Amino acid sequence: MTSKTVLRWGLYGILILFALFYLMPLFVMLTTSLKSLEEIRTGSLLALPREITFAPWAEAWSTACAGTQCEGLRPFFWNSVLMAVPAVMISTIIGALNGYVFAQWRFRGANLFFAAILFGCFIPFQVVLLPMAQMLGLMGLAGTIPGLIFVHVIYGLGFTTLFFRNYYVTIPQELVRAAKVDGAGFFRIFWSIFLPISLPIITVSVIWQFTQIWNDFLFGVSFSGAGSQPVTVALNNIVNSTTGVKAYNVDMAAAIIAALPTLLVYVVAGKYFIRGLTAGSVKG
Amino acid sequence: MEWLERNVPKVVLAPSFVAILVFVYGFIAWTAWISFTRSRLMPRYELDGVTQYQRLFDAPRWDVAMNNLFIFGGLFIVISMVIGLTLAIFLDQKIRAEGVLRTIYLYPMALSLIVTGTAWKWILNPGLGIQQAIRGWGFENFTFDWLIKPEMAIYTVVLAAVWQASGFVMALFLAGLRSVDTEIIRAAQVDGIPTHRIYSAIIIPTMAPIFLSAFIVLAHLAIKAFDLVIALTGGGPGYATDLPATYMYAMAFSRGDLGQAASSAMIMMMVIFAIVVPYLYSELRPRHDK
Numbered sequence: 001m002t003s004k005t006v007l008r009w010g011l012y013g014i015l016i017l018f019a020l021f022y023l024m025p026l027f028v029m030l031t032t033s034l035k036s037l038e039e040i041r042t043g044s045l046l047a048l049p050r051e052i053t054f055a056p057w058a059e060a061w062s063t064a065c066a067g068t069q070c071e072g073l074r075p076f077f078w079n080s081v082l083m084a085v086p087a088v089m090i091s092t093i094i095g096a097l098n099g100y101v102f103a104q105w106r107f108r109g110a111n112l113f114f115a116a117i118l119f120g121c122f123i124p125f126q127v128v129l130l131p132m133a134q135m136l137g138l139m140g141l142a143g144t145i146p147g148l149i150f151v152h153v154i155y156g157l158g159f160t161t162l163f164f165r166n167y168y169v170t171i172p173q174e175l176v177r178a179a180k181v182d183g184a185g186f187f188r189i190f191w192s193i194f195l196p197i198s199l200p201i202i203t204v205s206v207i208w209q210f211t212q213i214w215n216d217f218l219f220g221v222s223f224s225g226a227g228s229q230p231v232t233v234a235l236n237n238i239v240n241s242t243t244g245v246k247a248y249n250v251d252m253a254a255a256i257i258a259a260l261p262t263l264l265v266y267v268v269a270g271k272y273f274i275r276g277l278t279a280g281s282v283k284g
Numbered sequence: 285m286e287w288l289e290r291n292v293p294k295v296v297l298a299p300s301f302v303a304i305l306v307f308v309y310g311f312i313a314w315t316a317w318i319s320f321t322r323s324r325l326m327p328r329y330e331l332d333g334v335t336q337y338q339r340l341f342d343a344p345r346w347d348v349a350m351n352n353l354f355i356f357g358g359l360f361i362v363i364s365m366v367i368g369l370t371l372a373i374f375l376d377q378k379i380r381a382e383g384v385l386r387t388i389y390l391y392p393m394a395l396s397l398i399v400t401g402t403a404w405k406w407i408l409n410p411g412l413g414i415q416q417a418i419r420g421w422g423f424e425n426f427t428f429d430w431l432i433k434p435e436m437a438i439y440t441v442v443l444a445a446v447w448q449a450s451g452f453v454m455a456l457f458l459a460g461l462r463s464v465d466t467e468i469i470r471a472a473q474v475d476g477i478p479t480h481r482i483y484s485a486i487i488i489p490t491m492a493p494i495f496l497s498a499f500i501v502l503a504h505l506a507i508k509a510f511d512l513v514i515a516l517t518g519g520g521p522g523y524a525t526d527l528p529a530t531y532m533y534a535m536a537f538s539r540g541d542l543g544q545a546a547s548s549a550m551i552m553m554m555v556i557f558a559i560v561v562p563y564l565y566s567e568l569r570p571r572h573d574k
Contacts, residue, residue, distance in 0.1 A: 011377060011379070015375070018367075022388050026403075045416065045417040094299075105293035113297070115564070116304060119560075120308040122560045124508055124553055126528075126548075128312070129533075130315055130327075131311040134327070135311075157304070158304075186293060215396035217510070232398045236402075236514065236515055239515070251406065252402075255402045255403060258398070263394055265394065266394035
């Protein structure tokens with residue numbers, strides 16, 4: 001064997017070792033969720049289940065206790081859906097219109113405002129947590145799903161605006177000028193020129209927002225009430241529930257259930273997921 | 285009507301303008317104000333100087349939180365960058381099944397930090413987790429109980445966070461490597477320059493902006509890493525793994541100490557400002573020149 005092939009094998013070895021490192025937690029979660037508690041206590045963390053049981057999944061979904069409520073993850077899963085879907089749609093629509101203005105209808109002060117929005121993407125949310133709690137109370141939205149939707153739309157705007165602005169800025173301004181000469185207005189140009197080419201960036205924005213909102217914990221735990229908690233908050237409550245025996249298999253099943261929607265999005269549309277991540281950090 | 289016609293773009297932006305003004309900048313101002321008052325359970329508006337900040341800096345728990353932020357942030361950023369860059373360079377060597385490997389490396393980024401924390405909490409628990417599994421293989425004295433050791437627990441947070449984010453850094457760097465001009469690389473190869481020199485002298489220096497972006501994103505994640513600590517250690521043992529974010533949350537929602545919550549949030553924001561403002565400035569500047 002030449003030294004080059006040895007090097008090549010080493011390279012693959014390291015790459016595969018890292019792949020195992022990234023896969024291990026998922027493997028452990030999945031196998032633990034399919035074992036009985038008895039097997040977990042006597043067997044090894046890294047062993048495959050001897051006898052596969054789906055009982056922990058059923059329990060995690062419909063009977064596990066989150067705090068005092070013992071209805072499993074199901075009601076909270078739907079809370080997350082009810083929160084994420086409108087919040088994603090509204091913030092994407094507003095972001096598209098904002099981005100369209102910033103990219104194609106520049107006016108005095110637009111740059112400053114854009115910088116102000118961009119800056120808002122970077123604040124630690126802790127700095128708005130207290131006043132937002134007060135404000136939601138004043139608006140009568142404290143502890144409700146509409147309240148959470150409102151919060152996610154407001155603090156998601158920055159990123160969606162950034163995505164669309166960076167996408168639309170690559171479209172030549174002559175196009176808009178020509179359309180204006182032909183008598184088309186602001187919305188007509190958006191509708192018939194910009195929207196038809198926007199599918200890729202809409203996908204990026206929807207995936208980004210969905211992942212952010214579905215995975216959010218801070219807003220969920222700060223602003224939700226007993227009936228409106230999102231799935232991440234419920235998962236944390238189930239795991240830290242002190243009543244009864246510690247059911248690790250149920251915890252793991254619950255964790256996978258909470259992770260499934262975003263994992264699915266990643267598997268189906270990974271390319272757009274990566275674009276969202278990089279668009280947020282690299283100059284467009 | 286004609287006025288409306290001409291000002292449609294501004295009208296469209298107006299709601300966002302108001303929202304950002306009130307809910308970002310107005311709220312920051314509110315928090316800043318509260319941080320200079322004696323507010324406890326309820327907000328009070330009479331200014332009281334810097335007493336909250338004095339209390340904050342005198343609190344041993346805040347000291348631990350800031351120390352943890354620097355330990356956690358520093359290690360998390362450096363290790364994620366090293367792993368990310370290494371994986372990116374290795375993957376760039378015309379690797380078979382690159383797509384599959386890339387997918388595997390990056391998937392943790394799609395998970396909620398609560399899920400990540402839950403998984404690692406289970407893996408790292410000394411009773412039934414990885415320690416027990418490795419002992420079962422015959423290494424009777426193997427010990428890996430960082431999760432319950434106050435002086436080591438913060439490193440479990442580093443481990444889980446690196447697991448979550450290093451694949452993302454890999455993706456950033458790989459995109460950067462691929463965008464380097466292939467002509468230059470080919471010319472260097474023709475001249476017989478060894479591969480590691482091509483990387484260290486040609487490719488990596490041109491990726492400076494990507495290092496900066498990766499740093500910003502990671503630093504930002506580190507300062508916000510609230511969910512992970514809550515799910516993995518709950519801030520414990522004791523408050524050994526408190527971060528400024530968990531300190532702020534505890535003051536705001538369980539201790540009923542709004543003044544402390546506000547002042548700790550302001551410090552967090554200043555730390556982020558110190559990192560992000562120069563970055564945003566350099567990002568936005570070239571556009572003004574156009």
